[in-house]
Amino acid sequence: MFTGIVEELGTVAEVVDQGDAIRLTVAADTVLEGTVLGDSISVNGCCLTVSDLGDGRWSADLMQETLDKTSLRGVAPGDRVNLERAVTVDKRLGGHIVQGHVDGVGEIVSRSPSEHWDVVEISLPSHLGRYLVDKGSITVDGVSLTVVEARDASFTVSLIPETLARTTLGRRQVGDLVNLEADVIAKHVEKLLGAHLPAAPAALVDDEEE
Template identity: 90%
Template sequence: MFTGIVEELGTVAEVVDQGDAIRLTVAADTVLEGTGLGDSISVNGCCLTVSELGEGRWTADLMQETLDKTSLRGVAPGDRVNLERAVTVDKRLGGHIVQGHVDGVGEVLSRTPSEHWDVVEISLPGDLDRYLVDKGSITVDGVSLTVVEAREDSFTVSLIPETLARTTLGSRRVGDLVNLEADVIAKHVEKLLGAYAPAPAGAHPHPHSHHPHSHDEEE
């Protein structure tokens, strides 16, 4: 689990194509402190497992599933990436609960700079709009952000100077792709409430269900 508070901007050092997978090596400092083989590090919001550790760098293996469903499929040496170690029990939850499981890839649609912040509009793939509400949480490239306006097929966020300076969102431009993760609490609420949703018209009752005062019981 992560918090969506980026600890460090790392740099992609090497990408080795293995056909249906890649080996990704990232140069970093902060996220290597206390990190061992098998630990998890979020890279642009995608939870990866450390498979190798070196001096000032670490390596992870990305399977085809990850390449198909995240923006990491286009990663190249020299790219900057947002990094965060998995949260520990004694760490403040400064953002929100982030799993590092990307729900979809959005596109930066517009950027409106102002004196103190940038307003950025990002497209929403599929049906993720049902998880977003104004002032709710969304993870963009591993960064915990507050939704300014939730729309049917896009949403807006305001990026403060700290976010602009310390994450890749400061350099994302119109047309760039970003990894999105919806709030996991919204997903759980949806599933729980689904059990109480009215059955569709014409649906048959469960084969083992019956009225508590049926004729059989009365006998």
């Protein structure tokens, strides 16, 4: 589990194509402190398992499922990535509960810079819309953010100077892809309430499918 508070910007050092998988090696500093083989590190919001480490680098193996469902399929040497170690029980939960399980990939639709912050609009996969509310939480590339406005097919966030300086979101441009994770509490609430809510009338379901 993570908090969505990025600890450092790492640099992709190597990407080795293994056919139906890749081995990703990242150069880092802070996240290597106290890290051992088998630990979890979030890379742009995707929870990865440390399979090798040493000399200021660590590696993880990304299976085809991860490549299909996240923006990590497009990483290349030299790319900067957001890194966060798994949270410990004695750490403050500065963001919100983040699993590191990417729910979908969005696209930067627009950026509106101002003197002190940037307002960024991001497209939203249709199946995630029901989990977003104004002033609710969402994770974008591993960064815990507050939704400014939840729209039908997108949402907006305001990026403060700290976020712009310390994460990849300060560099993302229109058209770039980002990993999204909806608030897990919203997903659990939906499932728990679903068993107690009346089912939609059959005729209505048929009309919607048509």
